[in-house]
Amino acid sequence: MQMGPQGKIHEALQKWAAEYGSVFKYFLGRRPCIVITDPDLVRQICVKRFIDYHDRSLPALEMGAACDNHFQNSGILFARGKYWLGIRTACEPLFHSAALASYAPMMNQAIDELLGKMQAAAVSGEGICVSELLKAMSMDVIGTSAFGVEFGAQKEGSGSTLVKAAEAMFTPMGGLPFWAAILSFAVPDLRRVWYRLALLLNPKMINQTVADRRYLWGASQALLDSARKQATEAGATAGGQGPAAANGLRSSGEEGAKVAVESVAFQQAYKTYVAQVPPETSVVSRLKDAVNKQTGKQLSDLDICAQLFTFLLAGYETTSLALSYALYLLAQHPEHQRRIQQASGARGPAEVDALGQRELVYEDLAKLPYTEAAFQESMRLYPPVSSLIALVREAGHGGVDLDLTGGSRRSLATPAAGPTSVFIPGELLPLGCSDNCRVMFNIWTLHRDPRYWEAPEEFRPARFLPDEAASHHPGAYFPFGLGPRRCVGWRFALEEGVLCLARIFQRFELRLDAERHTGPLDLRSSVTLAPPKGIWLKVHGREA
Numbered sequence: 415m416q417m418g419p420q421g422k423i424h425e426a427l428q429k430w431a432a433e434y435g436s437v438f439k440y441f442l443g444r445r446p447c448i449v450i451t452d453p454d455l456v457r458q459i460c461v462k463r464f465i466d467y468h469d470r471s472l473p474a475l476e477m478g479a480a481c482d483n484h485f486q487n488s489g490i491l492f493a494r495g496k497y498w499l500g501i502r503t504a505c506e507p508l509f510h511s512a513a514l515a516s517y518a519p520m521m522n523q524a525i526d527e528l529l530g531k532m533q534a535a536a537v538s539g540e541g542i543c544v545s546e547l548l549k550a551m552s553m554d555v556i557g558t559s560a561f562g563v564e565f566g567a568q569k570e571g572s573g574s575t576l577v578k579a580a581e582a583m584f585t586p587m588g589g590l591p592f593w594a595a596i597l598s599f600a601v602p603d604l605r606r607v608w609y610r611l612a613l614l615l616n617p618k619m620i621n622q623t624v625a626d627r628r629y630l631w632g633a634s635q636a637l638l639d640s641a642r643k644q645a646t647e648a649g650a651t652a653g654g655q656g657p658a659a660a661n662g663l664r665s666s667g668e669e670g671a672k673v674a675v676e677s678v679a680f681q682q683a684y685k686t687y688v689a690q691v692p693p694e695t696s697v698v699s700r701l702k703d704a705v706n707k708q709t710g711k712q713l714s715d716l717d718i719c720a721q722l723f724t725f726l727l728a729g730y731e732t733t734s735l736a737l738s739y740a741l742y743l744l745a746q747h748p749e750h751q752r753r754i755q756q757a758s759g760a761r762g763p764a765e766v767d768a769l770g771q772r773e774l775v776y777e778d779l780a781k782l783p784y785t786e787a788a789f790q791e792s793m794r795l796y797p798p799v800s801s802l803i804a805l806v807r808e809a810g811h812g813g814v815d816l817d818l819t820g821g822s823r824r825s826l827a828t829p830a831a832g833p834t835s836v837f838i839p840g841e842l843l844p845l846g847c848s849d850n851c852r853v854m855f856n857i858w859t860l861h862r863d864p865r866y867w868e869a870p871e872e873f874r875p876a877r878f879l880p881d882e883a884a885s886h887h888p889g890a891y892f893p894f895g896l897g898p899r900r901c902v903g904w905r906f907a908l909e910e911g912v913l914c915l916a917r918i919f920q921r922f923e924l925r926l927d928a929e930r931h932t933g934p935l936d937l938r939s940s941v942t943l944a945p946p947k948g949i950w951l952k953v954h955g956r957e958a
């Protein structure tokens with residue numbers, strides 16, 4: 415089987431699913447990967463048999479001792495087993511309704527700046543690259559609403575060091591040369607060897623990647639230190655975690671951590687962000703008091719910084735992509751823009767226009783069903799994460815008990831099984847597995863499968879209006895994943911997406927910049943699915 419053009423993995427998987435069926439196996443090096451495009455099986459694995467498939471396999475980002483692997487691997491996205499569950503339960507309350515309502519004003523603040531740039535484009539008549547603007551905006555949203563700090567990504571534009579550093583993590587191979595990334599994924603036991611080899615052969619690229627990560631790390635630690643400082647000054651208990659984050663990491667015994675803490679990039683980011691004190695409502699302030707329900711203890715400094723680093727990465731690229739695709743589709747469908755706005759003459763209940771020109775609040779989201787439906791339908795056609803890989807739990811290797819909230823407690827490893835067998839029910843995956851088998855959920859293909867979607871290539875937001883949404887196969891649409899490991903920030907993303915779309919259409923009409931978009935959208939899939947040439951639109955004020 416040929417993977418096809420580099421970076422078009424989503425297309426190759428769709429082609430293979432058509433050729434080999436909804437369950438097939440391929441090898442990456444010596445490692446088998448079972449690709450699933452069957453919605454019943456997806457649900458069984460992600461929901462019913464989650465206990466056997468709870469860990470994720472992300473493209474290897476391990477950089478060797480000189481970098482911050484320990485820090486990165488402690489992030490919820492990469493975390494495994496019991497450690498993951500403890501962190502997950504500590505993070506869930508950050509995204510409950512009361513917390514979400516408190517983020518809305520700060521989201522509005524970042525959206526205001528975006529609207530200012532769109533207004534300028536409406537006046538000049540020039541096309542604008544909205545995908546770039548939205549990247550900076552969602553970085554600012556994470557900054558203000560999650561951390562209570564102004565990152566200033568929109569002010570500095572795409573030249574912002576923070577945006578650049580975060581973006582580098584989403585380059586097709588996570589800042590590694592192609593060959594090194596593939597080898598790290600296929601033969602992870604030799605990751606450090608691949609790293610050293612890459613450093614020898616591509617020193618400039620690797621050093622830049624290391625510097626970017628240290629910058630993000632510096633920013634995360636500064637945010638935590640600021641939150642602690644503020645809590646101490648306010649006379650509150652600062653969490654009893656001992657020394658400030660940097661010291662905590664220095665004493666963690668990680669050689670890589672020591673090197674990174676002393677790096678120029680770390681110090682630069684630390685200085686930039688330490689001056690800003692996040693308010694008590696921010697994610698960082700909530701995390702410093704959060705409790706790991708598995709251990710009953712508060713999170714350590716390392717745990718907290720790792721989550722901050724993860725939220726920065728997981729929350730900004732995905733949301734900006736989802737919004738970019740929504741605008742790309744809506745710009746080609748004035749009829750759906752009108753339906754979102756309910757401009758005079760349109761039928762049905764008023765939507766955005768009923769809210770006037772005011773800033774929107776969390777409670778307004780319930781009044782914007784069509785706007786939300788358009789956002790959801792965009793993620794069907796262009797899921798920001800086009801496939802997901804779960805690890806199959808090996809028997810005899812690292813089996814752990816997971817006490818899932820509301821679920822049963824059981825061992826992931828079957829004691830009776832031999833050390834090299836895999837605990838995987840034969841009836842579930844008939845192809846069989848060997849050690850370290852992976853299961854890939856083929857999101858892109860399922861979202862466009864004509865067996866589950868009528869006219870799948872068409873943009874029809876009404877599919878996601880409450881009446882229709884219930885009729886979809888629950889395993890055929892999962893842009894945020896499914897089951898207990900589903901995206902922890904999904905409500906946050908929906909809130910940001912719907913608020914942003916509604917506020918844009920309060921003021922503007924959008925059209926595709928036809929000179930830039932002459933054919934189908936060019937897409938590249940790596941960690942995320944991105945349009946490398948950007949999304950270009952023309953903006954018109956609604957009064958015009």
Ligand code: HEM
Pocket residue numbers: 470490491492502560724725728729730732733736797798799802893894895896898899900901902903904906907
């Ligand atoms: C449209 C926007 C977004 C999309 C499409 C998206 C998609 C996803 C997907 C597919 C996963 C993997 C689920 C799995 O492994 O089964 C995930 C995980 C995650 N996402 Fe999102 N996400 C978005 C926004 C956000 C935001 C705004 C945040 C944080 C503020 C966030 C934080 C996370 C975290 C921390 C995880 C790891 C959860 C875990 O492993 O328990 N995401 N996301």
